Structures are given as C-alpha cells and as structure tokens.
Amino acid sequence: MIALPKSIKWRLQFYYGFILLGVLVMLGTQEYELERGQRFHHVDQELQMRLDVLTVALHIPPIRHDEDEPPFERPPPGEFPGPPPGENLAAVAQYNSPQSVGFFDPTHPEKFYFVILARDGRELARSTNGRHPPDPREISRHLPSGNTILVGASMTADWKDLRLATMKYVALYGLIFFVCLAASSNLVSRALRPIESITEAAAKISGGDLSQRISTAETESELGQLATVLNSTFARLEAAFAQQKQFTSDAAHELRTPVAVILTQTQTALTRERSAAEYRETVEVCQRAAQRMRKLIGALLELARLDAGQEQMNQLEFDLSQTARDCVELIRPIAAQRGIKIDCQLQPTECLGDAERLAQVITNLLSNAIEYNHDNGEVRLTVQPQGSGAILSVANTGAGIAAADLPHLFERFYRADQSRTAAHNGLGLAISKAIVEAHGGTLEVSSAEAEKTTFTVRLPWVAPDWRFDH
Amino acid sequence: MRILIVEDEPDLLRSLAQALREEGYAVDTAPDGEEGCYKAENYDYDAILLDIMLPKMDGWEILSRLRRVKKTPVLILTARDQFRDRVRGLDTGADDYVIKPFDLPELFARVRALIRRTANQATNVIEIGAVKIDTALRRVTLKEKAVELTAREYALAAFLAVHRGEVVTRTQLYEHLFDENDETLSNLLDVHVSNLRKKLGAAFIQTHRGHGYYIE
Numbered sequence: 001m002i003a004l005p006k007s008i009k010w011r012l013q014f015y016y017g018f019i020l021l022g023v024l025v026m027l028g029t030q031e032y033e034l035e036r037g038q039r040f041h042h043v044d045q046e047l048q049m050r051l052d053v054l055t056v057a058l059h060i061p062p063i064r065h066d067e068d069e070p071p072f073e074r075p076p077p078g079e080f081p082g083p084p085p086g087e088n089l090a091a092v093a094q095y096n097s098p099q100s101v102g103f104f105d106p107t108h109p110e111k112f113y114f115v116i117l118a119r120d121g122r123e124l125a126r127s128t129n130g131r132h133p134p135d136p137r138e139i140s141r142h143l144p145s146g147n148t149i150l151v152g153a154s155m156t157a158d159w160k161d162l163r164l165a166t167m168k169y170v171a172l173y174g175l176i177f178f179v180c181l182a183a184s185s186n187l188v189s190r191a192l193r194p195i196e197s198i199t200e201a202a203a204k205i206s207g208g209d210l211s212q213r214i215s216t217a218e219t220e221s222e223l224g225q226l227a228t229v230l231n232s233t234f235a236r237l238e239a240a241f242a243q244q245k246q247f248t249s250d251a252a253h254e255l256r257t258p259v260a261v262i263l264t265q266t267q268t269a270l271t272r273e274r275s276a277a278e279y280r281e282t283v284e285v286c287q288r289a290a291q292r293m294r295k296l297i298g299a300l301l302e303l304a305r306l307d308a309g310q311e312q313m314n315q316l317e318f319d320l321s322q323t324a325r326d327c328v329e330l331i332r333p334i335a336a337q338r339g340i341k342i343d344c345q346l347q348p349t350e351c352l353g354d355a356e357r358l359a360q361v362i363t364n365l366l367s368n369a370i371e372y373n374h375d376n377g378e379v380r381l382t383v384q385p386q387g388s389g390a391i392l393s394v395a396n397t398g399a400g401i402a403a404a405d406l407p408h409l410f411e412r413f414y415r416a417d418q419s420r421t422a423a424h425n426g427l428g429l430a431i432s433k434a435i436v437e438a439h440g441g442t443l444e445v446s447s448a449e450a451e452k453t454t455f456t457v458r459l460p461w462v463a464p465d466w467r468f469d470h
Numbered sequence: 471m472r473i474l475i476v477e478d479e480p481d482l483l484r485s486l487a488q489a490l491r492e493e494g495y496a497v498d499t500a501p502d503g504e505e506g507c508y509k510a511e512n513y514d515y516d517a518i519l520l521d522i523m524l525p526k527m528d529g530w531e532i533l534s535r536l537r538r539v540k541k542t543p544v545l546i547l548t549a550r551d552q553f554r555d556r557v558r559g560l561d562t563g564a565d566d567y568v569i570k571p572f573d574l575p576e577l578f579a580r581v582r583a584l585i586r587r588t589a590n591q592a593t594n595v596i597e598i599g600a601v602k603i604d605t606a607l608r609r610v611t612l613k614e615k616a617v618e619l620t621a622r623e624y625a626l627a628a629f630l631a632v633h634r635g636e637v638v639t640r641t642q643l644y645e646h647l648f649d650e651n652d653e654t655l656s657n658l659l660d661v662h663v664s665n666l667r668k669k670l671g672a673a674f675i676q677t678h679r680g681h682g683y684y685i686e
Contacts (some may be wrong), residue, residue, distance in 0.1 A: 201533040249552065256549035260570035261482045268489040285481045 008195075009188050016184050017177075024173045035165055038138070040157045047139045050104065050112055051151045055141060057091040058149065059114075089116065089125050104129070112153045119146040135159055142468060158228075194223035196229060210238040229252040248381055250413040254425060258289035265289075292425075299427040303412070306434035313354035320390050320459075321346035321383045323355050327362040328381060331370065337377040342366070347384045352461055353439045361443075362392070365455050368428065369396035372453070388461040395454040401447040409445055471516040471585060471629060472496040472646045475505030476532065477547070478524050486519070489574055490581075494608055494621050495627075496649035503527025510536045514645055519585050520564070522548040522555070530562060537563040543584040547572070582606060587633040596631040598685055601670050603631050610670070617669050622647065626662050630675060630685045639682035 013326040037456075095104045095114070104112045104127050113127040124147060131152065138152035167401040197214050204212040214227040255371060261283075269282040328342055335342055351358070362381075369379045377397040384391055401409065408414045410433045415425035443458040480501065483581055485588040487497045498513070500506035503524035510518055510532060518536075522529035533544060545566040546559045559567045565587070566580050582594065594606040602611045605628055610617045619627065630638060640644045643659055655660050663675055663683065676684050 252551070253549040256551075256570040257479050257482065260572060261479060261485065262548070263571045264482060264489060264574060265485040268485055268492065271489075271492065285485060288481060 002058070009185075009192055012188050013181070013185055017181055018190075020177060020180055024177055026172050028169050031169055032162070032166055036162055039162065043137055043140065043153055043155065043158065047111070047137070047151045048152060050114070051139055051141055051149065053147055054092055054095065054114055054151065055143070057095070058088055060088060060091055060144070062174055064179040085329075091117065095127065097204045112151065114152070115150045115248050117148045117150060119148075120332055154411055191221070191223070194221070198223075201234075202230075203395075205234060210234070210241055247412050250426075252294075254413065255293060258293045258296075261289040262286050296425050296427075299425055299431060303427060303431055303434060306344055306431065306438060309438075311357075311438065315352060315359055316355065317350060317352055318355040320349045320351040320358070320392060322348075323359050324362055324381060324383050324392065327359050327366060331363060331366045334367070335370050335379065338370065338373070340370055340373050341376075341378050343378060343380045345382040345384075349383050349385045349390045351390050351459060353459065356436045358439070358459075361435050361457065362394070364432045365394040365457075369394050369398075369453075369455075372396065373398040386458070392459070392460045393454055395452055397452050400451050401445070403447075406445060406447060410443070471625065471632075472498065472513070472649060473581065474498045474500065474506070474509055474513070474515045474518045476500040476503070476510070476518065476524065476529070477669070478502060479508070479520045479521075490578075491649075493578055494625050495581075496647055496652070498650045501673060503529070503532055507532045507535055510542065511539055514642070515542050515582055516588070516646060517543045517568075519545050519547045519581075522546060522550055522559070529622075530558070533559075533562045533564060541588075542604075543588050544590060545584055579606070585632065591632065596628075596632065596634070598674070599671075601674060603628055612670055619666075619669065619681060623662055623666055626659075627666055627670070627674075630683060635684050637678045637681050637684045642682070 066200045079087050092114070104114060111129060113129045113131060114125075115123055115127075115131050116125040118124050135155040136152050137155050138150055140150040142148050194214070201212045201214040213231050265282050265285045269279065274282075302311070324346055325344070328344055334344060366379065366381065373379065373396050379397075380395045381395075382391075382393050405414075410429050433443045436457055436459070439459055441457060443457075444456045445453065446456070447453040471494075473490055475483060475486055475490070475497060476508050476516070477486065477499070483501060487499050490497045491547075495516075498509055500509050504526040506520070506524065507527055520525055520529050520532060524532075527599055528562075529546065529548065533546075536542065536544070543565045544563065545568060546564045547568050547570065548555070548559075549570040551569045565584055568577060568580060577652050586594065586605070594604055596603045596605070600613045604610075608624060608628075610624065610627060626643065629643065629646055640659060647659075663677075668677055674684060674685065679683055
C-alpha cells in the first residue's frame with residue numbers, strides 16, 4: 001500500500017485522478033475495440049465477398065470449344081443439387097491477372113490473395129502475390145471435392161492505422177486527463193483556501209496574538225460559515241482574555257494602595273525612635289491596610305470560585321421574605337445613623353436555593369442603597385412571588401446613577417466616581433450578580449438620575465442551568 | 471521647600487505627609503481632585519505628588535489644567551502601572567512617574583532630583599564660598615566642619631541656595647518654607663535669617679532692601 005500524503009488536497013487529487021484515469025482508460029479501450037472491430041468486419045466482408053466470387057467461379061463449367069464434351073447434366077428435379085464433381089480450377093485464373101486489380105491484386109504482396117489447397121495440402125492454385133504476408137487474416141471454405149479455398153489479406157496497413165489512431169487517442173485522453181487534473185487542482189485549492197487562512201489565523205492565535213481573525217471573503221460556503229463561527233469564537237475568547245487581564249490588573253491595582261500605606265508607614269516609623277503612641281498609630285494604620293487587603297483577597301477568591309462554578313451552594317426550600325427581614329434587622333442600625341428609613345413590603349415567597357448566599361446579595365444591595373443615599377432618605381425593599389419564581393427589589397432615594405455608568409455597574413472594580421474607600425472594594429455588585437446567576441436568576445438595575453435607583457433580583461423556582469449539583 | 475500631596479487614601483496621605491515633613495519639607499495635602507487642583511493652581515509649590523484615581527476630578531484633568539498656567543514639577547504617584555498610563559502621564563506634562571507601592575528613600579530621592587532639575591543643579595551639593603550644603607544628607611558644613619541647623623534654618627538656607635543669584639522675596643520665603651498649617655509670625659523669618667548669619671557668616675545671606683534676601 002502506498003502511503004498517501006496526509007493533506008486533504010492531495011488525497012482529493014489522488015482519488016479524483018485515479019477515477020478520471022479509470023474512466024478515460026475504459027473509454028479509450030472501448031473506442032479502440034470499436035475501431036478494430038469495424039476494420040476487421042470490413043476486411044472480413046471483403047474476404048467473404050471474394051471467397052463467394054471464387055467459389056462461384058470454380059463451379060462454372062469451362063466453356064467448351066469442342067462439341068464432344070457431354071452436356072451439363074442437371075440434377076433430377078426434387079433432389080438436393082449435389083456438389084459438382086470437380087472444380088474448374090482454370091476459372092480462377094482470371095482473378096490472377098493484372099486486369100483484376102482491385103479484386104485480387106497479384107502484383108501487390110499485401111493485398112488480397114487466394115490459395116486453393118488439395119485435401120493433402122498441396123497447392124492447386126494461387127494468386128501470384130503469394131500467401132505469406134505479414135499480419136495475415138484469412139477465411140477458408142471446404143469445397144465438396146475436398147479441396148479448400150482460402151482467401152486472405154494482410155492487415156499491416158490496418159494495424160498501422162489502428163496504432164496511429166491509438167496514439168492519437170492516448171494523446172487526446174492524456175491531454176483531457178491533465179487538463180481535468182489541473183482544473184480540479186485549482187478548484188480544490190480554491191475550495192480549501194479558507195482552511196489555509198483558518199490554519200494561519202489559528203496558529204497566530206495559539207502563538208498568543210488573540211487579535212487575529214480569519215479573512216472571510218466568501219461567507220456562503222461551508223468553510224466560510226466555519227470561519228465566521230471561528231471568528232466569533234476568537235472574538236469571545238479575546239474579550240474574555242481582555243476581561244481577565246483587566247481584572248488581574250485591577251486586582252493588583254487595588255492591592256497596591258494598601259501595600260503602599262504599609263510601606264510608607266513602616267519606613268517612616270523606622271527612621272528614628274518614636275513614642276509609644278506613634279508606634280501604636282503606625283500599627284493601627286498597618287492593621288487597617290491589612291484588613292482591607294484581607295477583605296479584597298476574600299472577595300477575589302469568592303469571585304474566582306463563582307466563576308469556576310466551584311462555590312458550593314445549598315439547594316433548599318426557604319422563605320425569601322424571612323431572609324430579607326433578617327437582613328433588614330441587621331442593617332437597620334447603620335441606616336438609622338443617617339436617618340434613613342427602610343420600608344419593607346414582604347410577601348411570603350417560597351424559594352429554592354442557598355438562603356445564606358442570597359442573604360449576602362440582599363445585604364450588599366441594602367448597604368449600597370444606604371451608602372449612596374442622602375441623609376434622611378428612604379430605602380424600599382419588596383419581596384413577592386412572581387409566576388413560579390420570586391422577585392426582590394431594592395430601591396433607594398439619592399443621587400441616582402448616570403445612564404453612562406449603568407451598563408458598567410456590575411463590572412468588577414467599576415466605580416462611578418473613581419473614589420476608593422475601605423468599605424467598598426468595587427466587587428460587591430459583581431459578586432451579587434454572580435450569586436444570583438448561579439441560581440439561574442437575573443440582577444438588573446434601573447435608575448432615574450437625581451431621583452432613585454432600583455435593583456431587581458428575579459429568581460426562577462428551578463434554574464435552567466442548575467449549578468449546584470456538583 | 472513646599473510640597474503638595476494629592477491622594478484620596480487617608481492613611482497614605484497622612485503617612486506620606488508626615489514622612490516628607492520629617493525630611494524638612496513644608497507639606498500641603500489634598501484628599502480629592504477638586505481641592506488638589508485648586509491648591510496646585512493657586513500656590514507656588516516646589517513639587518506636587520499627584521495620584522491619578524481621585525474622586526471629583528482625576529489626576530489627568532488636574533495635570534492638564536495645571537500645565538496651562540504653571541510649570542510646577544509634578545510627580546505622578548499611582549497604582550496604575552500600565553505602560554500606556556506611564557507614557558500618558560509623562561506626555562501630559564508630569565516630570566516623573568512612581569508606581570505604588572514605592573520605597574520611601576527612592577521617593578525622597580526622586581523628589582530631590584525633581585527640585586534639583588527645576589533649579590538647574592547637577593548635584594546635591596551646593597558650594598557657596600566656604601559653605602557646602604548637601605541636600606541629600608541635609609547637612610551643612612562651614613570650612614569642612616559640620617554646622618548644626620534647625621529644620622527651619624536648614625530649609626531657609628537650602629531654598630536660598632537653590633535660588634542662588636535671585637532675589638527671594640519674604641512672601642516667597644513664607645510660601646515655600648511654611649505649609650498651610652503653620653502659624654507664621656511676621657518676624658519669624660528675621661529670626662531665622664539672623665541665626666543663619668551667626669552660624670554661617672554674616673555675608674552668607676545678603677539683604678536686598680525692600681525686596682528680600684539673596685545668596686551670591
């Protein structure tokens with residue numbers, strides 16, 4: 001077995017060439033057979049005619065010149081006309097003369113010839129051009145007398161013509177073969193060209209250049225569609241990478257500031273002897289910075305686990321309104337410090353999921369609603385069943401959120417005002433969204449600037465993409 | 471030398487200000503962008519340490535506004551470590567770019583270099599006759615012998631030495647030697663000048679009547 005090259009193009013070419021060659025060889029053979037058959041048939045017809053003519057001539061009695069020859073006796077009527085008693089060998093002589101050109105050419109060794117053989121193989125008569133030309137074709141007939149009449153012709157010229165014709169056919173079919181092969185090669189190359197560009201782009205992407213795309217000039221073909229699908233995959237991959245990169249960079253950024261605080265504080269403290277109070281302050285500042293880092297690291301790890309779907313969540317039935325009530329009780333003292341009123345409208349709502357994690361979401365939304373409220377403002381919390389699921393909303397008065405900031409609100413580390421405080425690390429809403437989405441729900445925000453902001457959590461009874469059963 | 475720090479992280483702002491004060495600088499602070507921009511535009515600082523991520527107005531905005539009116543040396547002090555941020559910072563008109571977290575000794579050296587460059591000085595040591603002022607070690611010698619100076623006296627000597635050959639007005643001296651929290655008494659400056667003349671020689675500081683002081 002010949003090892004074929006692995007390339008699809010070469011395999012296609014090989015199979016195509018193989019089939020084409022088979023078809024052409026078959027056609028050529030048929031053509032050749034037809035031609036040869038026709039020529040032989042023609043020669044055979046000619047030979048048969050000459051044989052008939054000779055046979056007839058042999059049986060014509062010789063013309064009598066003297067009267068004592070008995071007359072030709074006709075066979076009695078009703079009887080089979082029996083063979084005549086002998087052949088008139090002399091009668092064939094007329095076909096052996098130069099006058100018979102075209103019928104038997106005695107001067108030409110390769111044209112038609114005849115021989116009459118006796119039973120014992122003796123030559124009784126023959127044409128002058130002899131019997132043994134190259135490539136003979138002969139037919140014979142046994143005469144009633146026991147003699148055999150044999151007519152033949154040389155096929156040399158026919159074979160020569162056939163060979164010439166064969167060569168012409170080989171040349172023609174060869175030309176057709178190569179033209180078709182070239183055309184198919186071109187076609188296959190063109191059909192497979194998108195694969196080359198796909199390979200090229202994929203190689204560059206695997207080399208780290210995620211901005212590469214496959215050029216899709218023709219999007220109609222199957223490969224064009226594949227390229228389009230791959231391009232959109234690459235685009236999503238790039239976006240995910242960019243997001244991850246941004247996240248890592250933001251996380252590093254957020255960690256840099258507390259480290260800067262610790263370094264500055266300790267390096268200053270160590271330049272000289274300090275009082276106990278100064279050392280104490282240094283330690284307190286360092287502790288605050290470290291706490292902030294701990295909180296941030298905790299949030300980062302939580303997000304990473306949520307991203308990976310590794311965060312274990314309970315899947316239990318509970319009353320969401322009760323969970324919400326507990327959260328409000330915990331946070332009410334903080335709201336009271338700023339004179340903010342929390343208005344609750346809680347209907348008993350059965351829910352399936354992790355009550356503790358959803359409480360984390362509610363607390364986060366409530367503390368944001370208090371943080372970004374004005375003094376003596378209002379927070380409205382509602383919980384109610386909706387269809388088979390639940391709907392929870394937290395609305396607050398306050399400055400509202402600019403429309404430009406709304407789409408970015410759930411992005412990690414996004415802050416509308418760029419400020420950073422120890423209490424908010426910019427991950428709270430991202431974590432809340434991830435938790436709600438792990439329950440198959442949605443977290444949305446709407447805001448009227450300078451009026452109020454509403455966060456809405458919708459939870460289905462059973463998540464379509466249930467991520468708890470690990 | 472008077473420095474402005476614009477930084478929104480309160481602990482960092484406080485400890486940086488303390489560290490720089492202990493280095494002998496007069497330090498003003500601004501906890502947000504608006505205040506930082508106001509101070510930067512309205513006072514003549516010898517250097518400004520500027521954070522980028524600030525509430526109310528970001529560092530880029532402050533820098534481009536400041537560059538329209540003043541050439542005050544600006545050192546960007548930020549956690550943004552991306553290449554394009556560094557380029558943007560320097561191209562917007564910052565003179566240096568330090569990424570958090572930083573080491574204090576390096577930050578101090580960069581601030582000194584910034585001030586030195588503004589004064590067209592090549593080294594940290596300024597020689598005025600027999601007096602040598604080393605701004606890195608904050609040490610003054612007279613005829614190779616160390617002279618004990620108070621922080622304020624040193625600051626006065628260093629400021630005049632950096633602006634050598636120029637007449638420095640009393641207002642300028644007040645602005646550069648005292649920060650916004652100092653209770654300045656009008657005759658405090660004369661006391662320092664007189665103390666310096668006692669320690670470094672009467673000819674060290676010249677008085678330009680009606681204008682101010684200068685060092686030749």
